[in-house]
Amino acid sequence: MRLAPYRAVLGLPGVRPLILVAILARIPSVAAAIALTLHVVEELERGYFAAGLVATASTVGAAIGAPLLGRMVDRRGLRPVLAICTITEGVFWSVAGSLPYPALLVLALVAGVLMLPVFSVVRQSLAALVPVSRRRPAYALDSMSVELSFMVGPALAVLLATSVSPQAAMWAVGLGVVLSGTALFVFNPPVRATDEETVASTVRPPRRSWLSARMVAILAIAVATTMVLGGTDVTVVAVLREADQIGWTGLVLTLWGVFSLVGGFVYGSLSRVPSPLVLLTVLALGTVLVAVAGPQWYLLALLLIPAGALCAPALAAAADAVSQLAPPSVRGEAMGLHGSAITVGLALGAPLAGWVIDLTAPRWGFVATGVAGLLIALAVLPVYLMRRRPPTPVEPLRSAEPSLVTAD
Incomplete structure (x- = not known):
């Protein structure tokens, strides 16, 4: 086992801050499902099946939206996509706690389609920042950062929901998503390497x-x-x-x-x-x-x-x-x-x-x-x-x- 591959990857321009931003930006995203579940069960007084339907609607929306948002990134660049998704999710999480269940179910699907594409953007940016020969340790770091986010995010959502309220957990998720989208917008990680720009701008297979x-x-x-x-x-x-x-x-x-x-x-x-x-x-x-x-x-x-x-x-x-x-x-x-x-x-x-x-x-x-x-x-x-x-x-x-x- 060698540390040199990780040192080489983290030494590349832009990789270290991208990994740090990825860890923090993914925490509210992975906390979202448990926050919605606790809200539906505890505050709307619905069963776990109803809560599961909301989570399913959001998941279906995300599965539909991810390639569409990726295609938009390819054509229009990263920042317009980040702006649209950040605003949409900010609006959703600010009103979700006061919505009746049927409206929450529908809006969860819509918000899922426009979910902030943190996971895909980070992986696309790593491909732009890291040469092919060094991508294995880069994507290993990315997978480890995902694990860290999943270990922290749901636990924080449960802690906030049980110690304060499920509504507070939803607001916290919304605030976290907006901050994450804003941070990515400011950071604006590259989605293509410099030597790929010419081919990408002239040829779309x-x-x-x-x-x-x-x-x-x-x-x-x-x-x-x-x-x-x-x-x-x-x-x-x-x-x-x-x-x-x-x-x-x-x-x-x-x-x-x-x-x-x-x-x-x-x-x-x-x-x-x-x-x-x-x-x-x-x-x-x-x-x-x-x-x-x-x-x-x-x-x-x-x-x-x-x-x-x-x-x-x-x-x-x-x-x-x-x-x-x-x-x-x-x-x-x-x-x-x-x-x-x-x-x-x-x-x-x-x-x-x-x-x-x-x-x-x-x-x-x-x-x-x-x-x-x-x-x-x-x-x-x-x-x-x-x-x-x-x-x-x-x-x-x-x-x-x-x-x-x-x-x-």
């Missing part, structure tokens, strides 16, 4: 030329990865609840996040790593094996180590692959599709695990999501086995497509 079978396979891998993670999250809670150890849930999920941080750090420091397909396969197998854990919380935490250590690497590998396969002139749209894939996977994983848990037993949630991930890995395997084609003349800056094993 048709979608069929870059949305290839390999790109679709990578997007499917991203869906499968987050589907496994979303199902694991729900299943951990269900297993500990059945074992009457629900009080240990926070610690187990925190350890799971720590395992991911360590795995992401190691992944970014290696000179030779498996492909996204291999990482997904091992992640899914590791998740299935968690089902043999005993009822004690510490046994569950121990068996989560292999799968947990592959969370950040699998996410980083998919983002890296998308950045390499997408021409600079459409990278925003491609990263938006990647963001949609992540969102769809999370939206599918939790209900899939919950459905299986309701029909059988909690530990089968690990099996269900793990097997689903393996099936997707099997479905995209033929694409990885196909003979690779050379880069198209439209994109001279595009790197070779990823193989089953990649190296610096």
